[in-house]
Each structure stands twice: as structure tokens, then as C-alpha cells.
Amino acid sequence: MRIMQGQLDESRQERDTFKEQTRLLTQELERTESALTKQQVATDAMREIFHAELTETQTKLQQTEAKLSARKNDMESENREKQITASESEDRDNSALHHSTISKDTGDESVQADDTSVSETKPTDVSDDMFVGMATDEQTTIHIDKEDYGGFASDHGASTGSVGTAAEGNWKMKLLEGHPSQPGQVFIKATGVAFHGDQLMVCYPDNHIIQILDKDYAFLRVIGSFTGQFTKPFRPLDVAIAHSNLIFINERGNSQVVVCDESNTVVRVISPLKEVSIYGIALMLRYLLLTDVKGHRLLKYTQDGEYVSEVGSKGSGNTEFDWPWSVVVNSNNVIMVSDCHNHCIKCFDSSLQFLYKLGTPGSGDGQLDWPCSIAVDKDDNVYVCDGSNDRIVKWRSDGKWICNLFQGEVQNPLHIAVTADRIAITEVKSNTVKVFYL
Structure with a gap:
């Protein structure tokens, strides 16, 4: 108990x-x-x-x-x-x-x-319907075109170009100073350019359209405007054309990619990309590539808008960027990105694995100072807008420097497009598109 x-x-x-x-x-x-x-x-x-x-x-x-x-x-x-x-x-x-x-x-x-x-001697590469006359001196030859390109330089009389010698053979140039589609309308600040067959496409963000010109630079039609379809005004910065003829537009006003057909009908919108400051745009197989200049990244999506992967952060390493401006893809699916503040072009495979670099900082042969847009030709030669050096730098597909083009003929080149016989370059400061005939 x-x-x-x-x-x-x-x-x-x-x-x-x-x-x-x-x-x-x-x-x-x-x-x-x-x-x-x-x-x-x-x-x-x-x-x-x-x-x-x-x-x-x-x-x-x-x-x-x-x-x-x-x-x-x-x-x-x-x-x-x-x-x-x-x-x-x-x-x-x-x-x-x-x-x-x-x-x-x-x-x-x-x-x-x-x-x-006026001298009556005509250059062999200028056609009869263009030739008016030539004034010559010891250093350069100037020819005056009698056509006004359907409205180009309408405030300044006939457009003028120059015939001279580049580092690779002969070339001639046309200046396109805006192309009003309506009387009295002046187009300003051309940015992205692209060739689509014989047609030239020019982006005008401040005019909210992309102009399409024929092979003689006569006005055909516009892509864009899209009044009332988006929250903010449509501002096309750059453009890429798919094999299906769909047009992919880097649209800065609403931070999105607008996909439309040739009749200016919106097919789809890849959005929202509010955290992405997109600038460069390119297509590769079924993928869409975008550069994010403020995020210092290269982004990979499907062309339907599904996120796939990315590479980059701010820095100077092989997989780092400091303002990646433009992106282009060659026939071997090598992706090339212009790294502005690092003054070089960085190349990646289709899986975004680093391969090699083009260029070093400076103004000498094979050097770059603020590289902007990039383009490739049918032989995969690489053309780079060397912004602060006022020239175009050309490399072979294997990375070997070839030559510097158009020194003294371009100032702060911003965007570039290349075909077999033409190179189109935009200059924002001069408000012109320059087309060089090779």
C-alpha cells in the first residue's frame, strides 16, 4: 500500500x-x-x-x-x-x-x-537607266542617280552615292534617307534591317512600322502599326524571317516578340518578357534566340514561345556578357553574339556551349570597339558593325580576319544585313540606310 x-x-x-x-x-x-x-x-x-x-x-x-x-x-x-x-x-x-x-x-x-x-565617261558597273554624269578628281569618283527611289531624300533632290575601292574589289553605294508612305511624313531613326529575297525590310521604332521596299527601293507596304492591339505603341527594333515566311519582330514598346505573316496579320505574341530587355533576335531550326542587354544573357525559346535555356551573366568570361547586342546563326548552327562592352564576338554551339571568340579590344586589324550588329553571308563569312571604329569588320567562318570594309563611308554603323551582292547598314545619327553593292 x-x-x-x-x-x-x-x-x-x-x-x-x-x-x-x-x-x-x-x-x-x-x-x-x-x-x-x-x-x-x-x-x-x-x-x-x-x-x-x-x-x-x-x-x-x-x-x-x-x-x-x-x-x-x-x-x-x-x-x-x-x-x-x-x-x-x-x-x-x-x-x-x-x-x-x-x-x-x-x-x-x-x-x-x-x-x-560633267564628264561623260560612265563606270562599267552603273546601268544606263541610273547614269546621269560623273565628276572626277584624283581620289574618288561620284555618280549621281537620276531616280529618287520613290521618295527617298525627297527634301534634298536627287540622292547621291559614291563609287570607290573597298578592301575587296569595287563597290557602289546608295543612301536611303527615309521613305514617306504618306505625303509629308518623315521617317526617323532606322534600326534593324533584313533582306527577304529581293526585298529590303527596315525597322522604324519611332514610326511604329517596318517598311518593305522592292529591289529598286520603291515602297511596297508596311508591317506593323497594329493600332489598339497592344497596351503601348508598337516599336519594332529588329526583325528575322523564318523559312515559313513568318516575320518575327523584336518589339521593344511592349517587351515582346510579335509574329505576323506577310499580310500584316498577327499570328501570335511571345509575351510577357518584362524582365528581359530584348535587343537582338535570330532564328535557328525551330528555336528563337534573343539577347537581353541589361540582363547580360542569351535566351533560347521555341518559336512557339516556350522557354528552353539561357547562358550568361554580367562579366568578361567566355560565358559572360556586358551588353550582348546582336545575335546571328550561320549555316552550321554556330550562334554568334556581339558583346559590346567586352569588344568581341562570342560563339556558341546550338546547346549554348561556348566555342570561341572573334576580335579583341582596339582599332587595329581584327579588333573591335563597341561591336553592334552581326550578319553572315552564304559562305558563312562574318560581318560586324564596328561602331566606334566607323567600319565593318569581316572574318572568315573559321575565325580568320579578312579585311575592314567601308572605312570613311560609314559612321557609327548600328545594324547590318547581307546578301550575295548587297550590304545594308543603318546609321541612327545620320538617319540613313546605306546600301553597298558588291
């Missing part, structure tokens, strides 16, 4: 101990929950404060962007008016000089025949 009583007392003591532990734990839990509640209240308050500050900052940013946009439009209109005025003055001066000369001895004016001021 005493033994049982002792066991009962022990059990009671153990129970009392558990009760006390339970009471203490309950108090600690209550204190913890109270502290968490206070912290949650503080967090919610801070969230509201930060949200209000963010909303206010975004509003101010929108207002500032609107002011900048208005100022930019005013400056562009003012510059355009100055250019037109200067061009008209120059045309008047040239006309007066062309038809008369002042005698130094007598001060009398004597009229000259038109055919005495």
Missing part, C-alpha cells in the same frame, strides 16, 4: 511539472505571437509607405518622360527644318554655280553648256 501511494505521489509531481512547463511554453508562445503581430503591423505600414513612394516616383518618371519626348520631338522638328532650309540654300547655290561662272578678269558672267561641267 505504501509503495502504491509513493508511485501516486511521483505521478502527481510529474503532472505538476508538466503543467508548469505547459504554462511557461504557453506564455512564451503568446509573447512570440504578440511580437510577430507587431512586426507584421510594422511591415504592412512600411509596405504602404514604400508603395506610395513608388507610385509617386513612377508618376514623376512618366511626367519626365513625356516632357523629354515632347522636347525631343521639338528638337527633331527644328533640326529637320534647318536641314531643309540648308538643303534649299545649297540647291540654289549649286544651280547658280552649275549654269554660270564669273570672269575674274572682267567680272562678266558667261554661260556654260551643261555637258562641259
